[in-house]
Amino acid sequence: MVEIRQARYFVAVAEELHFGRAAQRLQMSQPPLSQAIKQLEQRIGCELLYRNQRSVLLSPAGAVFLDHCRALIRQAEEAERAARQTATGRGGRLSLGAVASAFTWPLPLVLQKFHEAVPDIEIRTREIDTHEAAAGLLDRSLDWTVVRQTAPTRGTTATSLFVDRFVAALPVRHPAADTTGPLDLSDLAPDAWIWLHRDISPDYHDAMAALCRAAGFSPVPAHWARSVTSQIAMVECGLGVTVVPATASAPRHAVRLRRLRHGSPTIELTAVTRARPGPLAERLTAIATQVTSAPAPS
Secondary structure, rough: OOHHHHHHHHHHHHHHHHHHHHHHHHHHOOHHHHHHHHHHHHOOOOOEEOOHHHHHHHOHHHHHHHHHHHHHHHHHHHHHHHHHHHHHHHOOOEEEEEEEHOOOOHHHHHHHHHHHOOOOOOOEEEEHHHHHHHHHHOOOOOOOEOOOOOOOOOOOOEEEEEEEEEEEEEOOOOOOOOOOOOOOOEEEEEOOOEOOOOOOHHHHHHHHHHHHHHHOOOOOOEEEOOOHHHHHHHHHHOOOOOEHHHOOOOOOEEEEEEEEEOOOOOEEEEEEEEOOOOHHHHHHHHHHHHHHHHHOOO
16 A cells, blocks of 8 residues: 555656655655655556656656545545644635636635635635636545536536626727727627637637627637636737626726627626535635625626
């Protein structure tokens, strides 16, 4: 059976791909680390690392073993943390993943209220794409996520936080940037369009496409973004036009947001948790629902 210590050694070497750097990270000397990895390979009966004088590489078996070692370490840390929380009645940690635009709104207020309600809880955050939420929840690297999707994956639960409408995002020098009244989206058909790959956020991509089809055209993307935030940043650079959820953009002096004339498809901002989320994730969902029930910032 692999020990936690051995798992930590292997993860350090596998991530650094250098025994010297791994030893520094583990605050130990290199020879005992090399010996420990060699003994681990002998015990398992296969080569986990390909190494020579110039490089260290993961073998196929090593790549699989790495995933299991990370899970083993994570479970051990969770066990220690759970024991401390039970003994003291305080503390805890929640791993949160969110699409980039959610860090503009509503997460600042959600997290403020959560910390006020349960100040002893440590929150770890990371930016994710929508398609990464379910996998992170199911492998327990994430406990709570905010994404732009509607249908939950099996084993997860989705709670709609806010239904947003699309607006056009235009560079400040665009001819339609400072006109008054709603914009006819078909007027932007000839422009250079900033688009988002469907595998990053399927619901969001499909809503954008439906909006343009309803206006009578299918844009030919000139630039590709990985998030709503990146779309808006590209507009600010003057690269082209796009459509974005109305609440997704903080004010930018070089971007104009224009309402659309004939309405538009909506896109939901959704909190997604495991089907059995646990009390902390449930508390965060309740606070997020309360925050987003108020009018969103304009």
